[in-house]
Amino acid sequence: MSIASQTDRPRGASARLTPKSFFARNGALSKAHPNYEHRPGQIDMAVAVAEALADRRHLIVEAGTGTGKTLAYLVPSILSGKRVIISTGTKALQEQLFFKDLPFLQSMFPEPIRACYMKGRQNYLCRQKLYDAEREPILTGMEERKEFQIIRDWEKVTKTGDRSELGEIPEGSSAWWKMDARSDNCSGQKCAQFERCFITEMHRQALASDIVVVNHHLFFADLAARDRAFGSILPDYEAVIFDEAHEIEDVAGQYFGLSVSNLQVHELVKDVAAVSRRKQFATPELDRSLIQLGDRCDEFFALFPHEVRQGFRNHKQFLHANDAVYSELQLALKTVSARLELVQNAVEDTLPLVRRAQLLQQGLRYWLETPDPANVYWVEARGRGVYLQATPIDVSKMLASRLFDRLETVVLTSATLAVAGEFDYLQKRLGVPNARTLSIESPYDYANQVLLYVPPHLPDPRQPEFSWRAADVIHEVLEASRGRAFVLFTSYQQMRQVYEMLKIRLDHPMMMQGEAPRTALLEKFRQTPGAVLFGTSSFWQGIDVQGEQLSCVIIDRLPFAVPSDPVIAARTEAIRQAGGNAFYEYQVPQAALALKQGFGRLIRGANDRGALVLLDNRITKLPYGRVFFDSLPPYRLTKKLEDIQNFFDA
Ligand code: SF4
Structure with a gap:
């Protein structure tokens, strides 16, 4: 069975293309790409x-860095004639696929590629x-009013309504938050704008x-919603x-699970107050x-x-000790929802609010009463x-039954x-x-491009003296x-800790996560020699x-997940109870993949060259x-600092 309604539709002229012919030395890609490289992988x-x-x-x-995996899955997807969802890890990658890779491919296909992107509401x-x-x-302050003007002018010209077109509006804009299309207050088909709505479009x-x-968050939000009453998004x-x-x-764990917060309750309170004033039913x-x-x-969440x-x-003990506070919160939610249901002639405004109050009631019950x-x-x-x-x-059973089966x-x-x-x-x-399964090796020459340095004299990273020794x-x-x-x-x-220790000793421009948004920090890093x-x-x-701007990646310790984290602890315990070895079956593989990710930042091109340092x-x-070494590319290993100095002096 498939999540599908279409039949395969091989394309006309494109049907003559095959992935092999497309990527071949004299194929369509070689003629269109100015820097075409024949990549067997x-x-x-x-x-x-x-x-x-x-x-x-x-x-x-598994496609090593430099394989060209994006085109390697896009081309056969287009040629298949099927509806294929491409799910990426980030919105940035989603935009790169849609605005860069797909238009580039379009120039090589005789027929239009029918493609779109979808993001969260x-x-x-x-x-x-x-x-x-x-x-x-509803707007407060100069800043919000200024942003509102920008959004209002843009609304008249935008075809998508996607905020990524609005560079001038900052990430945490409160004006945007008051005007975005979250489903919370959406009255759907009852809305006067439904036909012109950007979500409908x-x-x-x-x-x-x-x-x-799409991105993984939207994909799994959809997958989790498919079996629920409100239906699918994709x-x-x-x-x-x-x-x-x-x-x-x-990501699947987040969407197959549940989250209820005090902020959701307070947002509901704020929205009901605002809508009731606006629509005059307060x-x-x-x-x-x-x-x-x-x-x-506030009383309940303070517990x-x-x-x-x-x-x-x-x-059980929690409910026994705090039954009165919990029941009063449930009653307060029920009262608000009952009062909203009594409002006459405004069902399109009250319905989404009633639904939210009911979902909060259900969520609390599910979380607390029926673990x-x-x-x-x-x-x-x-x-x-x-x-x-x-x-x-x-999540494996849920993924198996809802996705893979x-x-x-x-x-x-x-x-x-x-x-x-x-x-x-x-x-x-x-x-x-x-x-x-298939492993495609990276075309890069890691043994010559990278030197991995593991200092043998540092103490175990769990020791208190590790930080200052590592700083040296x-x-x-x-x-x-x-x-x-x-x-x-x-x-x-x-x-x-290490940043503070090095601040006074280093002559190089230093920046630290948290000083500015991630993208701004990264841009500053790229621009600062x-x-x-x-x-x-x-x-x-x-x-x-x-390029050279990133020539060295230093990692403090093997990235084992924190064992006391509740999710990690529950997962390791479940493996133990099933008779397995949680350390070798879960913690080591998880850390090996994370280390491979971290080190993967260094070499992003055939001409990149640099050092990796693992202080653990x-x-x-x-x-x-x-297991870690067998998972990493074949980097050249050294235990001597002089080798690092010689490597950069060469
Ligand atoms: S249908 Fe109306 S209320 Fe819902 S997102 Fe679209 S414009 Fe907003």
Whole structure:
């Protein structure tokens, strides 16, 4: 069975093209691409993807950096005549595919490629909210008013309503937040703007497209919603290709799980107050019940610890001790929703609000009253938010039944999928036992382009003296590399500590994650000669700095996931209980893939050259280090600092 409604539609003139002929030395690509290189790995991958689509089977491809994997999956997808969803790890990659790669391919295809991209609703403008804001005073402050003018002028000309066209509006814009198309307050077909709505248009485009480019978050939001009453977001499709597929276990876990927060309750209170004033159905009773809901919410969420991430197990005892506070919150939600249902002649405005109140009631009940042993329950405090989370311990069964068993073809690809040359870890974690697997080696000459330095004299990174001893080595390496480095840490605390130690000693321009948004920081790094950037996990992947500006990547320790993290702890415990060895089956493979990702930042082109430094010498001293080495490309290894100095002096 497939999530599909279409039949295969081989293209007319394009039907004569094959992936092999397209990528061949005298093929279409060689004639159109100014820097065409014949890459046998790219052809192998394209042929494998074409076969997977034709034979209706799943495929896992690890494609080393430089394979050209994007074209290797796009070309067979276009040629297949099927509707294929391409799911990427980030919106940036999504935009690159749609605005760069697909138009480039179009020039080589005789027929139009029917393609579109879809993002989450919060990326699009809600016309109705914009028109409402023109009439009613919902904007506060000069900044919001200025941004509103920009959005209002743009609305008249934009065809997509996608905020990425609006460079002038900052990431956390509160004006945008008041006008985006989140489903929260959307009245759907009852809305006066429905026919002109950007979301309606996005769905129309998707229905008319063969290639639909999404990101993992939207894909899994859709997959989780398919079995629910509110239905799907994406059109039916026959195949999906996941790029950056190493991320999908985490993303699937988020969407197959549940999250309820105090912020959701307060947003509901704010929205009901605003809509009731705008549509003139506010009453003293409704206002009172909103104040009560806000107060009950604060009382209830104050019962949870304000920790970063903490496991929650004692549902029964918690309910027993706090039944009154919990019941009052439920009652307050019910009261607001009942009062909204009584409002006459405004159902299109009240319905989405009633639905939200009911979903919050259900979410709280599900989280607190009926805990499922298949989930791990945890609480996270972030800023002013307290989030009650439930995450499936094992997503493999859900992925198997909702994705791999239902769909004819799923292609998983990334530069980091195999551990020590094997795909067992990924197949087990994702529930895809019957896939064809393929490893495409990077065309880069890692043995000559890269030197890996592991200082043998540093203490175990878990020892307190590690930070200052490591800072000395980082200093020496950065002197040799003349800056031009990423220094990546597994924790914020360690990053700040080492940054402070080096601030007074280093002459190179230094920047640290958190000082500016990630993209701005990265741009500054690219533009600043000899710069050194200190970062944590968000700089470990999806970052591309070609050339000499990034000549050195230093990593503080083997990136094992924090064992006390509630999700990691539940997953390791589940493996132990099933009789497995959690360290070798889960923690080591997971860390090996993360290290491969982090080191992968260095070499992004055939002419790149540089040093990798791992400050954690357990990799050379302990038996599991072998798994890491067997998972990495064949870098040249040294334990001597002079080799690093000579490497950069050469
Ligand atoms: S249909 Fe929904 S998202 Fe679209 S304009 Fe109307 S309220 Fe906004």
